[in-house]
Amino acid sequence: MEREQLIERKIGERMRRRRVELGLTQEQVGQVIGVSYQQIQKFERGANRVSAARLILIAERLRTDIDWLCGTSDTHPPPGGRITRDAWADRTPDAAIQAERAALDLVRQFAQIDQGSVRSALGGLVRAVVERRSSARRV
Structure with a gap:
């Protein structure tokens, strides 16, 4: 072969x-x-x-x-x-592509934030939203 x-x-x-x-x-x-x-x-x-x-x-x-x-x-x-x-x-393929584009745009913008405390606060906000959504699904 x-x-x-x-x-x-x-x-x-x-x-x-x-x-x-x-x-x-x-x-x-x-x-x-x-x-x-x-x-x-x-x-x-x-x-x-x-x-x-x-x-x-x-x-x-x-x-x-x-x-x-x-x-x-x-x-x-x-x-x-x-x-x-x-x-x-x-x-769907279109929804997946749109979600990826939005995520990449968000990452690019996030990388431009100079203050570590602001990046940390935004990361905490995102984690809180995800955790809240996850806990709401379990109910």
Whole structure:
């Protein structure tokens, strides 16, 4: 088997492993990165090549890094931060892209704040909002 095919197979195996760890379906991952579940199946089998841009999206969505996904690192990403199926089901590709753009814009603006106390206060505010939302869901 050619080296390229071995690499594609390794990427596919690790994609599947990580997707299963996170409790996601092929359809959910495909929907968020903008491909069909059939394409995810082909990626996972190593039947189709994953473009560099798509590989970056997949690594981001599966909360891992490209080195591990490609098999150049054996340091496995921690399984923490489990994504719920509902959180993925509600995200269309357009909504996911808009959310990413907004998050990147927020990070850029946050980085421009010179005062550490202001950055710390804003971080505390965000944590409080997230915790309050999480506790409201449990009720």
